[in-house]
Each structure stands twice: as C-alpha cells, then as structure tokens.
Amino acid sequence: MEVQVIDSHTGGEPTRVIVGGVDIPKGNSMAEMREDFEQNFRDIRNGVSREPRGSDVMVGAMLVPPYDPTCCTGVIFFTTVGTLGMCGHGSIGVVETLRHLGRIKPGTHKIETPVGIIEAKLEENGTVWITNVASFSLGEFCVETDGYGTICGDVVWGGNWFFLVGKNAFAPEVKFENRMDLLRFTSDVKNALKISEVRGTDGGEVDHIEVFGPGIVPGAHSKNYVLCPGMDYDRSPCGTGTSAKMAALYTKGELKPGDHWVQESITGSTFTGFVTIEGDKIIPHISGRAHVTSQSTLIFDAADSFRWGIS
Secondary structure (H helix, E strand, C coil), X not given: CEEEEEEEEECCEEEEEEEECCCCCCCCCHHHHHHHHHHHCHHHHHHHHCCCCCCCXXXXXXXXXXXXXXXXXXXXXXXXXXEECCCHHHHHHHHHHHHHCCCCCCEEEEEEECCXXXXXXXXXXXXXXXXXCCEEEEEEEEEEECCCEEXXXXXXXXXXXXXXXXXXXXXXXXXHHHHHXXXXXXXXXXXXXXXXXXXXXXXXXXXXXXXXXXXXXXXXXEEEEEECCCCCECCCCCHHHHHHHHHHHHHCCCCCCCCCEEXXXXXXXXXXXXXXXXXXXXXXXXXXXXXXXXXXXXXXXXXXXXXXXXX
C-alpha cells in the first residue's frame, strides 16, 4: 500500500496532508466522515502520524470532497491519538498545500471541517488568514492537581476544547528551556480535568491545556505553551488556542472587536488575530504562514511489523 502526502510546517508545527492512496471515509456530512475515519481508518491514521514515520507532535489532515459546493475542499484533521474538530495551524498548512498543488490561487476560499465551514484568505506573499468557527467561553473552573495544588482557568471552545490556565496559577515560566517542566504541569492539569469531569458543552474532553507568560518577540502580547492531545506541545502559537484566548479576552472585556492580538509560541513564532462579532457569536480571525517541506509517498510494507505505527 502506498499513500501520497505533503508535509509542511506552520510556525514550526508540522502538518502532514494525505492527498492520495486512501479511500474516502463514508458519511452524509463531514462530521459523519470524521466518525467513520475515527472508527475505520485507525491503521492509516496511526501509520501516517505515529513513529517510525511520524511523532507525537505530528498533525495529519486528509483532503476529502466537500459536501458544501462553495468549498474548495473538505478536511479531516487527526493526531496520533484521534481526530480533531478543527486545527488552526493545520488549516494554514492545508491552504499552503493546496497552493503548492496548484488547486488554489491567492484569494478567499472556503474549507469544510467537521465542526463547520471556515474561510481562508491566501495573500500574494503566502500569509493565510483563517476565519474560524464561532468561539465561546464557559467561564472559570478550578481543579485539584496532584503536584501543583488548586489550578483555576477558563474552559473555552476555539474549534477544540481548551483550558486556559489563569494568571495566578503556579506554573513553570513559559520559556523554551522549561518545556519538559511545562509538559509535566499541563499533563497534571489535563488529568485533573478528566478526574473532575470538567467537559465541554458537547461532552467533549477538554484535551488542550494552554499556559501563558509575557511575550518576548517585539509586538507580542503574550507567549504560550499548549499541550496537545498527543501529549506533546504545539510548536506554533496554536490557531484554535489563539482563537480560544481571544474569545476569553473579549468575554472579559479585555479585547475589543478588530483590535489585533499577537500570540507568540514557545518556539518564538507568532500568529496575529482579532475577533469580530456577528449577533451573539464571537468569530476569531488568525493569520500565519506555512511552508511545504516535502512531497512523498509513504510505503506500507505488509512484512513490516511497524507499518501501522508504534503504539
């Protein structure tokens, strides 16, 4: 079996896009296709994203036909442990991949995801602006961790469920050399949320944990560390995480519609964003740049005991 993929990174965070060699998941909507992919394409998901071909940090994306005819593609995002409803850095990577393939040119395009249609504007210089799905905050929750005491923060939907660790929480300083300490801290918080049964409105797991510190890059409003579902950190500022952050700031009256927010990542890359308001909905907009790093064929040899990844 051979699977064609294109690899890119957005602010340091990789995206591996499946562009051929795999059957199309079944379903009457993108959400149903995601469910079919989750249940019946596990070998492909694991083989593409896990070692020895991938790693815990790898985010995959499978291009599929859209149901909405106004969209240029549908997409199912996945990690080493499951699927995602939406992925900000991955969406920017998908746009760059489509540009690389010659399927789109600079302009505005729609992409259908399992959680809704997003809009992507590809500029001439390669910058991509993503108009995300509506985001919202459920307010503050506190949990008891094993090693760090009581930790409070906001539970927010930004296309995925996030726990935004509060300013007064005891957490390692957000800097690159502390990434292992931050991994232990955020893993402890994630476990405490699960034990405390803090979940999203749809019953979804709060599986992204985000910690903040002061920005270092000129113009950055804050620097973040984001624990992803694969139990590794986001090298980029995290598109859905930046969306969640801006939604929380707007809800608290700390960010006005149209005002730019520059989010720095643990690696020093940045996304710029702002929110607009449509009725009672908070609509986040984020921008970043992706770069294609390879175009290749993954070979799944029937004699290879690790062809479906290392579990």
